[in-house]
Amino acid sequence: MEASYIRTTAFYHYTRKLCRCDANSMANTLVLRSAEAGRLLCHTMSTRRCCLLSEIERKHHTGSEEDYYIDDSEIDELFQHQMPMVGEGDHRIFIVHPDVKWGSRKQYLTTANLMMEEAVGLVNTLQNWSVIDKVILSTKTPEKKMIFGKGNFQTLTERIRGTPGITAVFVNVERLSPASEKEFEEAWRVKVFDRYSVVLHIFRCNARTKEAKLQVSLAEIPMLRSRLRNEVANLDQQGGGSRCIMGSGETLMEVQQRVLQERKLKICSALEHLRRKRHLLRSQRKHRDFPIVSVMGYTNCGKTTLIKALTGDAALQPRDQLFATLDVTVHAGTLPSHMTVLYVDTIGFLSQLPHQLIDSFSATLEDVIHSDLIVHVRDISHPETVNQKENVLNVLRNLQIPDRLLSSIVEVHNKIDLVDSYEPSEPNSLPISALRGQGLEELKIVVEEAIVKSTGKQVLTLPVDLSSSQLSWLYKEATVQEVDVNPDEGSAVVKVIISAAAYGRYRKMFELGLVS
Numbered sequence: 305m306e307a308s309y310i311r312t313t314a315f316y317h318y319t320r321k322l323c324r325c326d327a328n329s330m331a332n333t334l335v336l337r338s339a340e341a342g343r344l345l346c347h348t349m350s351t352r353r354c355c356l357l358s359e360i361e362r363k364h365h366t367g368s369e370e371d372y373y374i375d376d377s378e379i380d381e382l383f384q385h386q387m388p389m390v391g392e393g394d395h396r397i398f399i400v401h402p403d404v405k406w407g408s409r410k411q412y413l414t415t416a417n418l419m420m421e422e423a424v425g426l427v428n429t430l431q432n433w434s435v436i437d438k439v440i441l442s443t444k445t446p447e448k449k450m451i452f453g454k455g456n457f458q459t460l461t462e463r464i465r466g467t468p469g470i471t472a473v474f475v476n477v478e479r480l481s482p483a484s485e486k487e488f489e490e491a492w493r494v495k496v497f498d499r500y501s502v503v504l505h506i507f508r509c510n511a512r513t514k515e516a517k518l519q520v521s522l523a524e525i526p527m528l529r530s531r532l533r534n535e536v537a538n539l540d541q542q543g544g545g546s547r548c549i550m551g552s553g554e555t556l557m558e559v560q561q562r563v564l565q566e567r568k569l570k571i572c573s574a575l576e577h578l579r580r581k582r583h584l585l586r587s588q589r590k591h592r593d594f595p596i597v598s599v600m601g602y603t604n605c606g607k608t609t610l611i612k613a614l615t616g617d618a619a620l621q622p623r624d625q626l627f628a629t630l631d632v633t634v635h636a637g638t639l640p641s642h643m644t645v646l647y648v649d650t651i652g653f654l655s656q657l658p659h660q661l662i663d664s665f666s667a668t669l670e671d672v673i674h675s676d677l678i679v680h681v682r683d684i685s686h687p688e689t690v691n692q693k694e695n696v697l698n699v700l701r702n703l704q705i706p707d708r709l710l711s712s713i714v715e716v717h718n719k720i721d722l723v724d725s726y727e728p729s730e731p732n733s734l735p736i737s738a739l740r741g742q743g744l745e746e747l748k749i750v751v752e753e754a755i756v757k758s759t760g761k762q763v764l765t766l767p768v769d770l771s772s773s774q775l776s777w778l779y780k781e782a783t784v785q786e787v788d789v790n791p792d793e794g795s796a797v798v799k800v801i802i803s804a805a806a807y808g809r810y811r812k813m814f815e816l817g818l819v820s
Contacts, residue, residue, distance in 0.1 A: 603652025
C-alpha cells in the first residue's frame, strides 16, 4: 500500500510539470492515501487536459518552427522529472542468465558464459553498481511467465533470498513481460531489471546533449506505460484505479496514458525539429563536397579511439566503457591525397536489444544512411567478434541502409596488439591497432580509394593561368595534389581530385572547355 502510494505521488510530480498543476493540489496529494491520490490526480489533470490537448493539436496542424521548439531548460525538466526506470542510487546486483537449450530463442552464435560476461560488463559500466553474485540457469520454457521450471525457479529463489546485500536482480533477457517482472519481484522481494532497462539506464546516465536526452525520454515511454498498467491494477484492488473520477468520465488509467501520449507527441515534435536541423547541416556538408565516412561497430570496439587517431582531434576522449558515445559527432581528417573527409562517430550496438530502443535513436542513426562510406570497426580480440559482426550487420539492414553502402563497407580488425601473431582470417579486412597507430596509413589509402569510387570524384590534370583566380578556386573547392609551376609562362599544371559538380562549376566560371 505504502509503495503504491509513493509511486503514485512520484508520477504526479512529473505529470504536474507537464500539465502545470498548482502547488496546493500537489501538497494535498502528498498526504493522501494511494487511491485518494489517484482520484485527485485524475480530477486535477482532467481540468487542464483540454487546454493542453488543444495546444498540441494546434501545433500539429500549424507545424511552425516556433511551435516545435523546446529550450534546453524545458528538456532538462522533462528529462529529470521522468521517473528513472531502475531507481536512483547504488545497486548490488544478482545476475541471472537463462540458458535456452533449444527453439527460436536459443543463441547459436554465442555461449551462455559469454552472454554472462556481457551482462557483467553492463552492470560494471554504471557508477556505484556492482555484481554480488551470478548464475547461469538452463531453461526449456523461456516464453513462459516464470521462464524457468518449477524446481529451478525454487532453487534460484532460495539462492537469491539467501544472498545478503542484494538490492536488485538483473535477468539477462531482452525484455521481461510486466507479468514476469511482477512475479519475480514478489518472489525475490527486490527490484528486477532486464537488458532493456539496464541499457536504457546507461543511456540516461551518459546523455549530455539535447538530442540524446530527448531520445532517452522517448525510449522510456513504453516502459512507463507498462509500469503504469501495473500501478493501476494495484489501485483497482483498492477501488481507485478503474472508476471514473469526479465526473470527468475518464479513469485513472486513461488519464495517465493520455498524459504519456501528450508527452510522446511533444518529444517527437522536438526530435523532428532537430532532424530538420541535422538535414540542413548535411546539405551544407554536401554543398562543400566533404565526403562523409560513418564509423560503426559494436559498443566498446574502439570507434572513438580510431577517429582520434585518424584526425588528431584532441577533444575526443575515448573511454573503456559501454555506450560512452550516444550522440553523433563529426571530426575532420585528411587523407594521403590531402582530401578532407568527415568522420562520423556513431552510437555502438549491442545484441538482444528491442527495436523500440533502436527506433528511438533513429534520428541519430539517420546520418549513416546519408554517408558516402561505412567503416565497420571490430574488436578482433573479443571472443564474440563473429557474433558482434552479425549483430551490427543485422541492425544496418534493419535501418534500410542503401545497397551501395552495404556492398562497399570497409571492415577494420581493431586491437590486433591484444592478439599474439594475429593473421587476418577474412579477405579484404584491414588489421589495425588504433591505440598503437598500427595499420592506419594503409587504412587511409583504402578509405581514399573507396571515397573516390563512391562519390564519383575524378583525378584530373588541369592547366591553370596563374594571373587568374583559378588556382585559389581549386584549393577551395577541390583537393589539390600537385602543382607544377612554369614561371616563364605564368602558368601551372595542377593535379586535382574534384567532383563532377565542382568541375562543372569550374569550367563555367572560367569559361573553359573540357579536359581531354
